[in-house]
Amino acid sequence: MSVNRNRPHILVLPEDDANSRLADGFHFGVDSVRQRQMQVLPVVGGWEAVLERFKSYHAIRMRRFRNCFMVLLIDFDN
């Protein structure tokens, strides 16, 4: 089983590779027993794409799974 959708879990949606590496590094440091409560999603390519993906998919999913928390990882560097 991946993250348990019915228990508190965090999905990280990174803008690009650099942000994904940041999130992966954080995830690696999380205690083993809590590691499966977090998942880093594939990069989407740009902060606008992050917002679009969040609105079109994840926001809807969050209404269905109330224990889902999202981190949108964007940096406005371009």
Added chain:
Amino acid sequence: MAGHSSVLLIGKNGSGKTAVGLALEVLQKIARGTNWVDTLVEPKDFTRGRTDVPMRFEIEVELNTSIYEYAIAFDLPDGSKEMRVFEETLVIGGKPIYTRKREEVLAKTGSEGEPIFGINTNVVILPIVLEQTTNNPLFIFKQWLARMIILRPIPSLIIGDSEKETLEPNPDATNFGAWFSGLLAYTPAAYNQIDSYLKQVMPDLKDIKNPTTGKNSRSLVVQFSNDQGNLSLPFEDLSDGEKCFMICALVLASNDAYGPLLCFWDEPDNYLALSEVGHFVLALRKAFQSKGQFIATSHNHEAIYRFPEESTLLLYRDSHLEHTLVRPISQLQINGDLLSALVTGDLEP
């Protein structure tokens, strides 16, 4: 790969990722007792059939603050179909334990330049050297080399039966049952770690039993339980991915119980659901963070992104006629994101 607790090898098909595991397997076979050259390598193993250049395998490892260096080279005498040992050396902590050139062996106790004894060139020395105690550095090195976990599992062939115990799984993991039995005989507490990992992955797992099925045989049975009832399954009836979870659990517990180990897993993402790949790889990387080393190969972006750039090595060659080049991807110029470069095949040193 020194200094990295986990390393990922990426590259196109045929770039040489699996060959790294095959080379380690030659050294592992030697440490596990195979000493006849013709059961280790064959003339067809020479690169592009170049039998005029010796085939060399070298490994350098730090164990208990000592550096162990072992090297062996094979050649093919003119007109012969049988390969022989060309050179073999073992150095521990900078001191040569023995040095060999073809049939002549120089041991550290021998006077300089004088061969101590001669040996058949069809035989490798390392497996036949007798260690006096388990504290002997030679014993420590041979045991470490023999206990390397090299994995290219074929889940459909793993049935969970065993007739003996071992701490030395084979690459296709078909002796999984014997490995399970051996690990629990060696450290019964390892079951807690196996159980703890598997219950995160399969929350309805109740337990794993290994009942006797004959005078000297056992067979693994996996029990699941939830509000709806109980289900007992022979190990062989698990799905391919579930068998990989079981292998992963044993790798984690083995490194803890009798590590530090080197684990080389060729494409650990095989057979797994996409949602599981990242967690699977992260669990392995985490387990080897404090001791041992985990080396994986992968084509799967979910696995690739779970390794830091400085621990990810690109293996690359332009054609089958060239040598493989190796570069950390942190040193590559990647236009755009890594995934796009992988998909388009544009990742080059």
